[in-house]
Amino acid sequence: MIAEKAPKQMQEEVKAEEKIVYRAEQLNLWYGEDQALKNIDMDIQENEVTAIIGPSGCGKSTYIKTLNRMTEMIPIVRTSGRVYYRNENIFDKKYKVEELRTKVGMVFQKPNPFPKSIYENVVYGPKIHGIKDKKLLDEIVERSLKGAALWDEVKDRLKENAFGLSGGQQQRLCIARCLAVEPDVILMDEPTSALDPISTLKIEELVQELKENYSIVIVTHNMQQAGRISDKTAFFLNGEVVEYDNTDTMFSSPQDKRTEDYISGRFG
Amino acid sequence: MKAINDTTAQSYPKTQKRSSLSGREIKNKLFKSLFIGATAFSLLVLLVLLVQIFTQGIPYLNWNFFTSFPSRHAEEAGILSAFVGTIWMMAVTAPVSFVLGVGTAIYLEEYAKKNRFTQLIQMNISNLAGVPSIVFGLLGLTIFVRELALGRSVLAGGLTMSLLILPIIVVAAQEAIRAVPGELKEASFAMGATKWQTTYRIVLPAALPGILTGNILALSRAIGETAPLIMIGALTYVAFLPEGLLSQFTVMPIQIYNWTGRPQEEFHFVAAAGIMVLLVMLLLMNSVAVWIRNKFQKRF
Secondary structure, three states: OOOOOOOHHHHHHHHHHEEEEEEEEEEEEEOOOEEEEEEEEEEEEEEOOOEEEEEOOOHHHHHHHHHOOOHHHHHOOEEOOOOOEEEEEOOOOOOHHHHHHHEEEEEEEEEEOOOEEEEHHHHHHHHHOOOOOOHHHHHHHHHHHHOOOOOOHOOOOOOOEEEHHHHHHHHHHHHHHHHHHOOEEEEEHHHHHHHOHHHHHHHHHHHHHHEEEEEEEEEOOHHHHHHHHHOEEEEEOOOOEEEEEEEEEEHHHHOOHHHHHOOOOOOO | OOOHHHHHHOOOOOOOOOHHHHHHHHHHHHHHHHHHHHHHHHHHHHHHHHHHHHHHHHHOOHHHHHHOOOOOOOOOOHHHHHHHHHHHHHHHHHHHHHHHHHHHHHHHHHHHOHHHHHHHHHHHHHHHOOOOOOHHHHHHHHHHHHOOOOOOOOHHHHHHHHHHHHHHHHHHHHHHHHHHHHHHHHHHHHHOOOHHHHHHHHHHHHHHHHHHHHHHHHHHHHHOOOOHHHHHOOOOOOOOOOOOOOEOOOOHHHHHHHHHHHOOOHHHHHHHHHHHHHHHHHEEEEEHHHHHHHHHOOOO
């Protein structure tokens, strides 16, 4: 059921290899006895937005949380198979999970700023990685907040508590916090599901800008959103990848009947 | 839509409003007065106690009372050595129980795997909180006074008290740590923070008000405890101030206990004055605990 890669010339193949950020091979995951991911084989391309869609409980959030090994925080989780990030198997015993999470940032479903000032929220990442220089930290704050399209709204109140921001601003702050660590990939787990339409639009525009410099994997409940912002889309169902293709192709001529049913709103 | 409403309305039997209401109302009033009575009873007992203590104690409560050592003459007797002894003991108990208690709580909540073994530890900690204080006194006598040969010192007393309040502190700190939202920890881990960085920078600051409140309440229990200290042999008549951790000492509840045991009635009044001082100290500590809780209460 995995979408096959279109035949390419040798040279292009090599070039494409270099641009692969993530490669999952036969990835399986269980919560206790329940299998949540089944034989996932999937590549994520550099500087693209990859959307993961599917009904609730299909494993899309679980998949994205495997990419930075956040699934480990749940004690009953077991995994098998391999996930390569930049050609290194992240399940390898020697692989340092802190390093992985430094290169792979994550934005969560519910905005989760720390109960600290806006400034302290942004410098949290740089600080834990040992940056102490005040001037450098100031620069990082400005750059990250600008990157998350929040600078103009908060530049005069950086010392105020982040809880004073609106939900949409909080989520952009979380994105800024993520950018401050200068990641390579940004994982977004339904980042707009708790936001109003205008805040959602802002985040969507932001994602479009961010893909110039970052590779983005975004889980979304909203098919229109996937259609609007992503280059590739993967359709998950019951822990399997039913279809994975260019977003345009997938939405105009889905290969699988189930994808077609889901996209046209017949279930889910 | 209308049809559905009709059927659901019909499917419920009509209630006999009048008779059932009056029965329920009587019951309602009955239980309300029962609960008011229960509250009033304990308040009344407390009030009687306070009135008695205050009427007896106030005449003896003057500056001399705070600056004098205990004496054979009730008019000259003071609480100085007991007051200073209590402060010394707290100076040992507070840091020891804070470090051990919070450390244990962090380990159990953040580091320990949830298995049978940690469940066993958890159960034992909860059980320890219910062990009579005299048993902790025995433990202190055996370990600190005899085995470690600390003698009947401030150090031995303070350590015994730490053991006594440790379970309370651990449980309170665990609850405070558990109340820190998981999303905050996730956010920290997702940025590549280690467990210790997350604990130190995110979990502890958020849990600190709860931890401090629990600590202060536990310490205020330690201030009032008498039995374990009598067990390890804190003196009842001390006419000197402790000079160091290995000095002998007495504390306020022991001094009060000593005074109430005297045959002369005047000493009972002196004891009442001592109780007032102790009550004010407890009240102050509890107020600080409430103040901390309110000031740092964060919305997540």
